[in-house]
Amino acid sequence: MAKIMLVDDAAFMRMMVKNALTKAGYDNFVEAQDGAEAVKKYDEESPDMVIMDITMPNMDGLQALKKIRENHADAKIVMCTAMGQESMVVDAIKSGAKDFIVKPFNQDRIVETVKTILG
Numbered sequence: 001m002a003k004i005m006l007v008d009d010a011a012f013m014r015m016m017v018k019n020a021l022t023k024a025g026y027d028n029f030v031e032a033q034d035g036a037e038a039v040k041k042y043d044e045e046s047p048d049m050v051i052m053d054i055t056m057p058n059m060d061g062l063q064a065l066k067k068i069r070e071n072h073a074d075a076k077i078v079m080c081t082a083m084g085q086e087s088m089v090v091d092a093i094k095s096g097a098k099d100f101i102v103k104p105f106n107q108d109r110i111v112e113t114v115k116t117i118l119g
Helices: 011-023 035-045 061-071 086-094 107-118
Strands: 003-007 028-032 049-053 077-082 099-103
Touching: 003 011, 003 035, 011 028, 011 107, 028 035, 035 049, 035 061, 049 061, 049 107, 061 077, 061 086, 077 086, 077 107, 086 099, 099 107
Parallel strands: 003 028, 003 049, 049 077, 077 099
Antiparallel strands: none
């Protein structure tokens, strides 16, 4: 089963995504609470996919996306964004993000995105 890393400074948001994916049959998760931790854990855990918030303390999701892709050009990263952050989404896609999910989350959209990206 695919290993999915969930990156968000809000534990509640990580739990919501994990619950949606668990219902869809995914059960292998790695969690990080900011971009710096995500970069470190990506190197340690080699997840098949990352779902990462854009706005976080220490290192934001865009910085982490760029850092991970520097060392892992094939990294599959989906960014999460709140409404009104369209310019950040454009930056994320240009920097190699595979897709984005808008908060508040639609659970079906999360599952559909994961299935599409993991094949």
